[in-house]
Amino acid sequence: MTTLRTILxxxxxxxxxxxxxxxxxxxxxxxxxxFILEPEIxxxxxxxxxxxxxxxxxxxxxxxxxxDSTRADLFSQDFFDMNLKAAEFTIIHANTVERAxxxxxxxxxxxxSVLYSVEVDIPAYDGEEKEVTTLxxxxxxxxxxxxxxxxxxxxxxxxxxxxxxxATSQGAIKFASSAIFYMGFE
Amino acid sequence: xxxxxxxxxxxLGSSMSLRSQNKQLLYNFRExxxxxxxxxxxxxxxxxxxGVPFLSGVSAQVGSSGFTTYDLFADDGVNFNIKVRxxxxxxxxxxxxxxxxxxxxxxxxxxGKGESNKNFYTFGIYQELDVFNFWPEDLxxxxxxxxxxxxxxxxxxxxxxxxxxxxxVFHFGINRRVNEKLTYGGRLKLYSSLANVSSVNxxxxxxxxxxxxxxxxxxxxxDMEWRTSGYIALTDKEDPDPVAKRIxxxxxxxxxxxxxxxxxxxxxxxxxxxxxxxxxxLGMLVHTTDVEIYTLKGAYELEGIEFLFxxxxxxxxxDDYWERLKxxxxxxxxxxxxxDVYTSFRPVKFNGSxxxxxxKLKYRKTxxxxxxxxDTGYENSVGLQLYAIKRPQHINAALTxxxxxxxxxxxxxxxxxxxxxxxxxxxxxxxxxxxANFNFYLLADNLLEYSNLAQANQASVQFGFNYIFxxxx
Numbered sequence: 001m002t003t004l005r006t007i008l009x010x011x012x013x014x015x016x017x018x019x020x021x022x023x024x025x026x027x028x029x030x031x032x033x034x035f036i037l038e039p040e041i042x043x044x045x046x047x048x049x050x051x052x053x054x055x056x057x058x059x060x061x062x063x064x065x066x067x068d069s070t071r072a073d074l075f076s077q078d079f080f081d082m083n084l085k086a087a088e089f090t091i092i093h094a095n096t097v098e099r100a101x102x103x104x105x106x107x108x109x110x111x112x113s114v115l116y117s118v119e120v121d122i123p124a125y126d127g128e129e130k131e132v133t134t135l136x137x138x139x140x141x142x143x144x145x146x147x148x149x150x151x152x153x154x155x156x157x158x159x160x161x162x163x164x165x166x167a168t169s170q171g172a173i174k175f176a177s178s179a180i181f182y183m184g185f186e
Numbered sequence: 187x188x189x190x191x192x193x194x195x196x197x198l199g200s201s202m203s204l205r206s207q208n209k210q211l212l213y214n215f216r217e218x219x220x221x222x223x224x225x226x227x228x229x230x231x232x233x234x235x236x237g238v239p240f241l242s243g244v245s246a247q248v249g250s251s252g253f254t255t256y257d258l259f260a261d262d263g264v265n266f267n268i269k270v271r272x273x274x275x276x277x278x279x280x281x282x283x284x285x286x287x288x289x290x291x292x293x294x295x296x297x298g299k300g301e302s303n304k305n306f307y308t309f310g311i312y313q314e315l316d317v318f319n320f321w322p323e324d325l326x327x328x329x330x331x332x333x334x335x336x337x338x339x340x341x342x343x344x345x346x347x348x349x350x351x352x353x354x355v356f357h358f359g360i361n362r363r364v365n366e367k368l369t370y371g372g373r374l375k376l377y378s379s380l381a382n383v384s385s386v387n388x389x390x391x392x393x394x395x396x397x398x399x400x401x402x403x404x405x406x407x408x409d410m411e412w413r414t415s416g417y418i419a420l421t422d423k424e425d426p427d428p429v430a431k432r433i434x435x436x437x438x439x440x441x442x443x444x445x446x447x448x449x450x451x452x453x454x455x456x457x458x459x460x461x462x463x464x465x466x467x468l469g470m471l472v473h474t475t476d477v478e479i480y481t482l483k484g485a486y487e488l489e490g491i492e493f494l495f496x497x498x499x500x501x502x503x504x505d506d507y508w509e510r511l512k513x514x515x516x517x518x519x520x521x522x523x524x525x526d527v528y529t530s531f532r533p534v535k536f537n538g539s540x541x542x543x544x545x546k547l548k549y550r551k552t553x554x555x556x557x558x559x560x561d562t563g564y565e566n567s568v569g570l571q572l573y574a575i576k577r578p579q580h581i582n583a584a585l586t587x588x589x590x591x592x593x594x595x596x597x598x599x600x601x602x603x604x605x606x607x608x609x610x611x612x613x614x615x616x617x618x619x620x621x622a623n624f625n626f627y628l629l630a631d632n633l634l635e636y637s638n639l640a641q642a643n644q645a646s647v648q649f650g651f652n653y654i655f656x657x658x659x
Contacts (some may be wrong), residue, residue, distance in 0.1 A: 030246040031266040039332030040306035044490035046507075047400035066495040070507040090401065154493050177490070181336045 037185040038085075045089070045177040046070070046154060052097040052169035055158045059167070065157040069108075075146040086182040087138045087146060093122045095130040097171035100159045110150040124161065125171055207247065207286050207316075207571040210586040210602050212617035212631035212648060213537055217598045218627045219295060219652050222308055224537060225464040226359045226371035227450030233657035234296035235625075237650060241282035243290030243312065251608040252281035252321065257444035270562065274330055276649040279323035282582070282608070287315045290650065291354075297659050306361040306659060308373070313437070314355060315535070318577055319348030333394050333404075343390035343408055347578055351530070352416075353471075354438055357437050358446070363659070370451040377444040380436050381416035382530055400489040401652045406519060411482040413528050415442050415473035429588050444471025446532055457563065457577060460541040467532040468552045474527050484519040532577045541569030541590075565592040582606070596620045625652040 001022075056062050074080060094102055100123050107116040123130045138146055156173065158165070214228065215221045219235045220243050222228050237243060253273045258266070293310035297303060324341040331341075359373030390408035399405040417423070420432055427435075446469015454460045493506040545566035567590040574583040585608035591599050602614040614631030629648040 001577070026261050027255060027377065028261040029259055031259055031261075031269075034266040035270065036267060037330065039329060039331045040334035042334035042402065044397055044400040044402040044404065044488065046491045046493055047397075047489065048493040049399075050495075051278065068493040068495045070491055070493070070506050092401065175493075176397075176400045181332075185333070 002186055020064055033086055033166070035186070037183075039185075041181045041183060045090050046152070047174075048156075049153065049172050049174040050156065052099075052165050052171040052173075053167050055097075055099075056164045056167045056169070057158075057164050065155065067153060067155045069151050069153040071150065072152045073147055073150055081147055081183070083183045083185050084143055084146065084181055085140055085184040086143065087179055088182075089136040089138075089179045091118065091120065091134040091136070091178065092153045092174075092176045093130075093132045093134075094174045094176075095121055095122045095132075095171070096125045097165070097169070097173055098125050098163055099165060099174050100124045101173055102157045102176065104153075104155040104157075106155070107145060107149045107152040108151045108153060109148045112151075115148055122173065141185045203444050207533070207535060207575060208584050208586075208604070208627075209245070209648065210571055210573060210588070210604055211511070211600055211614050211631060213571055213573075214541060214567075214569075214588075215590070215598070215600055215616060215618060215627075215629075216437075217620070218625065218650075219654070220290070220293065220627075220650060222295065222359065222361060222371070223373075223448075224466065225352035225452070225462055226308075226448045226452035227452050227464065228359060228361070228371070228374045228462065229370050229452055229454075229460075229619045230295070230363075232654055233659055234297070234655040235294065235652050236655075237290055237293035237310070237652045239292055240289065241651045243288065243648070243650040245648035246285075246287045248285045249645070250281070250283045252277040252347045265371075271330075274326060274491075275325075277321045277323065279320055280340075280580075281321040281441050282319070283321060284318040284579075285315070286317075289313045294654075295651075304363050306363070307355060307369075308359045308361070308399070311354060311356050311438075313353070315350075315352050315356070316411065317348075317350040318347070319535070320578075320580070322346050322348075323397070328392070333392075337394055337396065339393065341392040343392065343410055344388050346385050346388050346410065346412075347381075349386060349530070349578065350650040351382045351384075352433075353382075354378045354380070354440075357448075368452070373448040375446040375448065375467070375469060377446060377469065377532070378438060378440050379416060379442040379444070379471050379473065380433060380440045380470070381414075381420055382442065382473060383412070383414045384530055385410070385412040386431050387411075397489045399492065402489070404488045405486070407485045408482045408519065410482040413473070413477075414479070415475065415528075416440055417476075417479045418478055419476050433657055437645070441475030442471060442473045444530075444532070445469055448647070449482055450537075458543050460543065460567075461539070462541070463538040466535040467533055470531045472527060472529050477525050477528065479524045479526055479528065481522045481524065482519065483522075486515055488515075521546055537571065539571040541567050543567045566590065567602055600629075603634055604631065620654070623654050623656065626655050 050066065055064060056066070075084065091105065095101065100121065103120045103122060105116050105118045109115050118134060118136060120132055120134050122132050154175065187532065209224050212218060212221050213224050216229050216231060219232065219237065222230060255278065257273050258269050289312060291311040292311060293304060295308035298305035298307065322345040324345045328341050335523045356376040357373050359371060361371035363367065363369045366413060388410040390410060392406050392407070395403045395405065416436070420429060425432065437575035446467050448466045450462070450464030452460060452462045458557065466616045491511055543564040543566065545564045554556055569588055571586040572583065574581055584604050586602050586604040588600055593599055596619055600616045604612040604614065611634055612631055613633050614629070615633060616627065618625060618627040630646070632645045635645060
């Protein structure tokens with residue numbers, strides 16, 4: 001009978017173990033409310049390049065300034081609009097033309113008003129490539145600028161100086177850009 | 187939305203198994219009528235039985251291989267985001283998140299007419315939910331970290347690899363005892379799928395490299411597919427009916443069907459040794475109703491938008507590079523939604539065992555209990571069982587050592603120790619009791635974890651009630 005009692009006690013423990021002791025303790029599922037997903041997305045943006053000969057000052061048909069725009073309502077799309085917390089733009093100008101340039105980047109709203117502008121002076125090539133890197137940081141309080149941006153305009157202007165550029169002038173002015181978008185999904 | 191998705195994923199993951207659907211306690215447990223569901227060629231000694239509807243077989247298994255509920259939700263004052271990060275960096279693409287649940291709606295079996303009839307027939311209906319995912323390592327990292335600071339890292343899109351199905355299964359099986367040594371059996375299954383989602387056999391990469399014209403070059407090559415059937419009807423927001431009602435309406439005949447078979451054999455060359463094997467769910471479904479397949483196929487390289495400055499297209503010099511980029515992306519990397527017939531395969535399962543029987547023979551005959559239970563054979567068995575399940579691009583296997591004991595006429599027990607590639611501490615215990623003509627069984631594994639289920643990587647429990655008719659087969 002001792003064996004029987006032992007077995008019954010064992011079975012009793014088994015049931016008790018499953019039904020009573022099978023607990024899930026010390027957990028708090030509400031913690032999920034604290035969860036925030038914060039990926040950092042790095043994207044190439046716009047780029048362009050001009051040869052020195054594109055600014056041929058002896059060709060009356062040429063301009064010393066070029067301007068172009070694109071619609072860019074990327075930031076008003078839901079994905080960015082709802083979740084963009086901050087953004088850092090990197091703008092790189094690399095000059096191998098023996099003349100200085102002035103570059104402008106304009107963020108405009110739907111009505112064409114300038115919301116934000118960046119101006120960059122690029123020195124002339126002197127035997128060494130002139131690379132100018134500009135960083136622009138939009139924190140949470142400035143993200144509205146990006147959300148309201150409808151077009152982005154890039155402008156590059158050859159500044160007065162020497163030597164004059166002609167159809168055979170060497171070198172190029174290059175523009176590259178990228179951004180890191182700091183997202184926050186709650 | 188993202189919180190809900192993460193929540194579901196974590197909850198599924200944190201409560202789920204490495205050997206889901208391994209019914210190592212039920213296998214070869216011949217006092218439990220349902221053991222024939224894991225080996226149609228198993229030894230059946232009863233004359234007839236019928237399960238208590240909806241209560242004859244309830245099983246649930248949940249598990250994850252890399253983390254537990256406790257890892258994430260422990261009330262320990264540690265910031266939840268830090269815990270998520272720790273878990274995320276510990277998991278890899280071989281980790282599994284899975285759940286399986288079955289509910290027997292109807293189950294019965296009876297011996298063929300005539301004393302010399304060698305056949306035993308079983309039939310029934312059960313409902314099954316099966317969810318299986320490999321941890322999408324690279325996609326999870328991409329979503330968690332983003333691509334910033336990961337220049338040159340190639341994200342493997344193959345990591346999207348998972349499936350889920352909710353179905354009702356109608357089955358009919360024949361078990362034939364050829365002679366004392368050999369028993370074999372087969373079961374035909376009709377699958378009726380309520381909902382199926384699957385995304386397997388994906389391929390492709392996403393990588394960010396230093397660009398030629400711009401700072402970075404982003405490259406995507408993708409051949410991906412996400413297939414669903416029945417899912418749209420269940421998630422249709424326009425439908426005024428509650429989801430539960432929609433499920434109920436489609437529970438038995440959802441419109442997507444399939445066929446499958448189970449096969450099994452038992453060979454006992456002498457009373458001391460028994461060998462068994464079974465193969466389950468060798469079958470497929472054809473999805474024709476309420477189907478939606480999402481595809482992403484193509485290749486795209488992006489360095490950004492090139493300003494051309496050439497054409498002064500209008501007063502504002504406005505070129506729609508952005509729209510062109512989007513159109514180009516859609517053309518090179520088209521996303522399609524198609525409604526087409528597709529097939530899905532059930533996860534095939536294999537069981538095999540070798541069992542040595544020993545101890546007193548028929549000694550319980552000296553007891554006289556009013557219960558009606560098989561009393562042939564030895565009182566003890568020990569053995570090894572092998573279980574394997576075919577999952578997308580992977581076979582999961584587990585090895586079980588067991589000890590089975592006829593404790594009393596009204597009580598039989600089985601003790602198991604199971605090892606799999608993810609767990610070495612899985613101890614299980616199952617009992618089958620007989621009072622009057624009723625059989626009740628309870629099988630549970632991972633007993634070491636029951637003191638705090640939240641810390642368990644996986645857990646499973648099965649139980650059920652059956653009515654056993656008098657007389658032996």
